[in-house]
Amino acid sequence: MSSYSAWISACEKRGWWQQALSLVMKIWDARLEPSIISYSAGISACGKGTQWQQALSLFTEMVEVKLEADTIGLSAGISACEKGEQWQRALLLLCEMLAAKLEPTVITLNAAISACEKGGQWQRAVALLSGMWEAKMEPTVISYSAGISACGKGDQWQRAVALLSEMWGTKLEPNVVSYSAGVSACEKSNQWQQALSLLGHSLQLQLEPDANMYSNVIGICERNGQVPRMGAGDVLAPGSLVGEAGNSKFQSGLIVWIRRTGLSVGTI
Numbered sequence: 001m002s003s004y005s006a007w008i009s010a011c012e013k014r015g016w017w018q019q020a021l022s023l024v025m026k027i028w029d030a031r032l033e034p035s036i037i038s039y040s041a042g043i044s045a046c047g048k049g050t051q052w053q054q055a056l057s058l059f060t061e062m063v064e065v066k067l068e069a070d071t072i073g074l075s076a077g078i079s080a081c082e083k084g085e086q087w088q089r090a091l092l093l094l095c096e097m098l099a100a101k102l103e104p105t106v107i108t109l110n111a112a113i114s115a116c117e118k119g120g121q122w123q124r125a126v127a128l129l130s131g132m133w134e135a136k137m138e139p140t141v142i143s144y145s146a147g148i149s150a151c152g153k154g155d156q157w158q159r160a161v162a163l164l165s166e167m168w169g170t171k172l173e174p175n176v177v178s179y180s181a182g183v184s185a186c187e188k189s190n191q192w193q194q195a196l197s198l199l200g201h202s203l204q205l206q207l208e209p210d211a212n213m214y215s216n217v218i219g220i221c222e223r224n225g226q227v228p229r230m231g232a233g234d235v236l237a238p239g240s241l242v243g244e245a246g247n248s249k250f251q252s253g254l255i256v257w258i259r260r261t262g263l264s265v266g267t268i
Contacts, residue, residue, distance in 0.1 A: 017049030052084025087119030122154030152185030160185035
């Protein structure tokens with residue numbers, strides 16, 4: 001039995017969900033009883049393969065054979081739902097975990113927040129993020145980045161920026177993903193000044209925004225009549241940004257231009 005569990009876990013680590021699923025079935029064919037470890041690894045493998053239906057099917061089967069779901073099994077199910085963009089199912093599993101007096105991990109809650117983000121449920125994503133602090137758990141950069149992205153999708157640019165600011169207050173350093181989500185939120189709400197300020201702040205921190213982040217900022221500036229210029233007559237266009245993201249001269253010139261607009265690049 002332990003060998004089956006080890007094989008399923010090996011498949012899970014490699015993302016071989018079909019093989020993992022087949023091994024779970026073979027346990028029954030061998031007239032053995034699968035363990036919670038076997039099912040959890042199978043569920044996780046299916047999740048990694050974006051097979052959320054198969055993952056939930058295994059979870060349902062695990063409950064039907066009287067195996068008591070543990071934190072690992074439920075977390076694997078939530079993660080599978082997140083990858084399958086099934087936010088309702090993810091939250092149902094989280095509620096089941098809490099009802100069973102099981103404590104979700106930070107990774108589990110990150111998956112739930114991300115599921116809400118993918119489902120356009122910004123209020124729920126923010127509520128889960130706040131709930132982590134109330135439960136005396138420390139959110140990670142991943143937690144906040146997913147929350148910021150959720151707010152952006154919900155046209156809540158002010159909340160997105162507030163979460164970025166909150167990160168600094170909790171001693172968490174936003175990364176490129178965090179800033180990119182903030183810029184995207186501002187771009188969607190046509191907040192060119194705030195988007196530009198966030199880009200400038202990320203450059204001051206010596207992060208390396210990608211071409212998409214630059215393109216979002218330059219695009220929104222152009223739509224608002226704010227054409228970025230690197231020098232005399234040298235106009236930046238979104239199409240010219242490819243290959244320039246890591247150019248230090250390009251970045252320095254952009255910071256100078258941002259400052260000329262009267263915006264601060266030192267604070268959010």
